[in-house]
Amino acid sequence: MSTNHNHDHDDHAAITHDELPGYYEILEISLRELLIEKGVITADELRRQIEAMDTRTPAVGAKLVVRAWLDPEFKKRLLADGVAASAEMGVISWDDTAFTVLEDTEDTHHLIVCTLCSCYPRSIIGLPPDWYKSKEYRSRAVREPRAVIAEFGTIIPENIQIIINDSTANQRYMVLPMRPAGTEHFNEEQLEAIVTRDTLIGVTLPRI
Amino acid sequence: MITVERNPAKFKAGDTSKITVKFPIGHYRVPVYMRGKEVKIVRSLGRYINPEEEAFGKNAGNKLWYYLVSISQKDLWPDYKGVDEDLLEIEVFENWLETI
Amino acid sequence: MSTESLVKRLPNDIGGTECSEKIQMAEREILPWEKRIHALLEILDFHKIVNTEEKRRGIENLGTEMAGKLSYYERWVVSGANILLQKGILTPDDIAKKTKEVSDRYGIKL
Numbered sequence: 001m002s003t004n005h006n007h008d009h010d011d012h013a014a015i016t017h018d019e020l021p022g023y024y025e026i027l028e029i030s031l032r033e034l035l036i037e038k039g040v041i042t043a044d045e046l047r048r049q050i051e052a053m054d055t056r057t058p059a060v061g062a063k064l065v066v067r068a069w070l071d072p073e074f075k076k077r078l079l080a081d082g083v084a085a086s087a088e089m090g091v092i093s094w095d096d097t098a099f100t101v102l103e104d105t106e107d108t109h110h111l112i113v114c115t116l117c118s119c120y121p122r123s124i125i126g127l128p129p130d131w132y133k134s135k136e137y138r139s140r141a142v143r144e145p146r147a148v149i150a151e152f153g154t155i156i157p158e159n160i161q162i163i164i165n166d167s168t169a170n171q172r173y174m175v176l177p178m179r180p181a182g183t184e185h186f187n188e189e190q191l192e193a194i195v196t197r198d199t200l201i202g203v204t205l206p207r208i
Numbered sequence: 209m210i211t212v213e214r215n216p217a218k219f220k221a222g223d224t225s226k227i228t229v230k231f232p233i234g235h236y237r238v239p240v241y242m243r244g245k246e247v248k249i250v251r252s253l254g255r256y257i258n259p260e261e262e263a264f265g266k267n268a269g270n271k272l273w274y275y276l277v278s279i280s281q282k283d284l285w286p287d288y289k290g291v292d293e294d295l296l297e298i299e300v301f302e303n304w305l306e307t308i
Numbered sequence: 309m310s311t312e313s314l315v316k317r318l319p320n321d322i323g324g325t326e327c328s329e330k331i332q333m334a335e336r337e338i339l340p341w342e343k344r345i346h347a348l349l350e351i352l353d354f355h356k357i358v359n360t361e362e363k364r365r366g367i368e369n370l371g372t373e374m375a376g377k378l379s380y381y382e383r384w385v386v387s388g389a390n391i392l393l394q395k396g397i398l399t400p401d402d403i404a405k406k407t408k409e410v411s412d413r414y415g416i417k418l
Contacts, residue, residue, distance in 0.1 A: 020414050024382045025341040030406040031389055032348055034398055041351050049347035094354060098253070115239055115323025117364055118380075127338060127346075131331050133380055139327040142241065145281075146290045151331050161293040164281075166323060168237045169274055169299035170256055231316045235365040240317050241324035263365035265395070267356040285324070 052094070056126040058197035061174055063089055064101070064124075065200070066191040069179045078176070079103055082124075091124055096170065099124055102163070103176045104202075109156050110175045111149065111164045111202035113141040119167035121174050125200060132201065142166055152203040175202040182208050215255075217273040218302055223249040225277065225305040235263040238304050245284065246308070247277035250297060258301055274301040318368045319375040342381040349388055358391045366391045 021029065035041045064086060068075035078085040082099035093099075099121055102110040114120065115138045120128040131137050141148050145162050149155075156162055165173050177199045183191060186208075194206040219225055229244040237259045255271035281294040288294070338346075352358040366387030367375065375383065392398045411418045 020416055021341065021410075023418070024378075024385050025339075026407050026410050026414075026416070026418070027389060027403075028341045028345045028348070028385050029410050030403060031385065031392065031398070032344065033410070034402055034406050035348070035392075038397070040357060040397060041348070041355075045351055046344070046347055049351050050343060053343065053347055053350075094350075113323075115241075116237060116318075116320055117367070129333075129335050130380075131333050131335075134332060135322055136327055136329045136331050139322045139325045140331075142296060143285055143324045144289065145294065148331065152333075158291050161291065161295065162281075163278075163295045163297055166239070166296060166298040168239070169253070169259065169301070171253060171276075171299055233315055235361075235368060236318065236321075239321050239323045259361050262359060262361040265359075265362065267359055 052092075053126070056123060058125045058195075058200060059192065060086075060089070060091060061121075061125040061197070061200045062192040062195035064174075065176055065195045066188055068101075068176055069191065070188070075176075082174070086124055094123060097121075097123060098171045099174070100171055101174050101176045102165065104178045106178070107159065108161050108163060109202065109205075110173075111141060111145050111162055112167065112173045112175065113138060113164060114167045115139070115142055116166075116168060119172060121172040124172075125174065125197065128201075129197070149203055152198060154204045174200050177202075177206050180206050180208055215270075215273075217252050218307065219249045219252070219273075219275055219305060221249055221251045224308060225249060226308045227277075227300060228304050228306055230304075232260060235260055238300060239298075241284070242279075242298060242300070245279055247279045247300070247305075250276040250278050253299060256301075258303065260301075260303075272301050272303060274299055275305065277305075314372060319370075319372045320364075320368055339381075345381055345385045345388065349384060352388070357397070358388060358395070362391050363387050 032046065036043055064078060067089070068078050074085065078101050082101045083093050086099060087093065104110055118128055118133040120132060122128070137148065142164055145164050146156060167173060177195065180194070183194070194208060198204045199206050224246060226246050227238060227242050227244060253274050253276055255273050257266055257269070258272045276297055277300050278295050278297045281290055281296055282288045282292055284296055349358065349363055353360045363384065367383045369390070370378070370383060370386060374386070378386065389403060393400060407418060
C-alpha cells in the first residue's frame with residue numbers, strides 16, 4: 001500500500017494550538033488523510049471549503065436585513081425567494097437547502113429552533129452558537145418560547161403572536177426583524193451593527 | 209395536449225390534517241411531540257427525497273411531497289403559559305399526514 | 309421501566325421534554341479540528357458520499373450514552389466514521405492502522 005502521504009504543509013500547520021490532539025482529533029485527522037489517500041476528496045477541496053465557511057457570518061444576514069429595510073423591492077424578493085435574493089448579495093448556494101426569511105410584523109414575532117438536531121442557515125450566516133444546539137434550548141424553545149426569549153433579556157408583548165419554527169427538513173430560516181424606531185437617521189453601517197446574530201434567530205430584537 | 213400530474217400533492221394550503229401515530233425506528237424527522245396532532249397546512253414545500261430513506265443512502269429517485277404545517281401552541285401543550293395566538297410551524301412529509 | 313421507549317424515541321428527539329435548566333449562553337471558539345470535520349462532512353454531503361441525513365442517522369444510532377457524553381463535533385466525527393465504514397469506503401482496519409500512525413506521529417499512545 002502506498003505510503004505517499006502527500007502532506008501539504010497546511011495539514012499540520014492547521015493545528016495551531018499547543019496541546020497534543022485528543023482522540024477525536026486523531027480520528028478526524030485519520031479520516032481526512034485516508035479519504036485523501038483514497039482519492040475520495042482532495043486537500044484542496046477541504047481548504048476551499050474551510051475558506052467558504054469563513055465567509056459565512058451573521059454580518060451577511062445583517063446585510064440582507066438592512067437592504068430589505070431600505071429597499072422595499074428587495075424585501076419583496078427576499079421574502080419570495082431567499083436563495084435568489086441572497087445570491088444578489090453574493091451568497092453562493094452550494095447545496096439544495098431552501099432559505100426562507102420570516103418577516104416580523106407589528107403583530108407577529110418569529111423564533112427559530114431545530115429540536116431534532118441543529119438545522120440553521122449556515123450557508124448564509126455561518127455557525128450557530130452552542131446554546132442553539134443545546135438540550136436546554138431545543139427542549140424549551142418549542143414549549144415555552146416567551147420564557148426562553150426572556151432569558152435573553154427580551155419580552156415580547158402579549159399583543160404580539162409568536163410563531164416558533166421547528167426546522168425538520170431542508171428548509172432553513174432566518175428572521176427579518178422589524179426596524180426599530182429611532183433609527184431613521186442611521187446609515188447602513190449603523191443599521192447593520194444592530195442586526196446581531198441573535199436577532200436573526202429571534203431570541204432578541206434589534207436594540208439601539 | 210393534456211399533461212397529467214402523476215403524483216399530485218394530497219394537500220393544499222388551508223387544509224387540515226392529522227399527523228399519524230406510528231413508530232418508525234432507525235431514523236425519523238417527525239418529533240414525538242407532534243405525533244397524533246391535528247395541524248393546518250400552511251403551504252406545500254414541493255417534493256424532496258424522503259429523509260427516512262435518504263438517511264439510508266437514497267440520494268435520488270422518487271420524491272415525496274412535504275408541507276409546512278401549523279398548530280396552536282395551546283393545542284400542543286396543555287399547560288401552555290404564553291399567548292393564545294402563539295403558533296408552532298414545522299415541516300412534515302406526506303407519509304405522515306392523514307386526510308381527516 | 310420499559311426499554312421500548314429507547315428504541316422508539318431517538319436520543320436527539322427532545323423537543324418539549326421536561327427541562328428546568330436555563331440556557332447556557334457561554335460561547336467558545338470552534339476548534340480547528342472541529343472546523344475541519346465540519347468542512348469534511350460538508351464536502352462528503354456535496355458529493356453525496358455521506359449525505360447530511362446519513363450523518364444525522366449516524367449520530368442518532370450512537371445511542372443514548374454516547375449521544376449524551378460526546379460533544380457536538382465528537383458525535384459528528386464518530387458518525388462520519390461509522391457511515392464510511394457501513395458503505396465500505398473505509399474498513400475498521402484502515403481506521404485502526406491510520407489512527408495508530410497518526411498517534412505515533414505525535415508520540416501519543418492510544
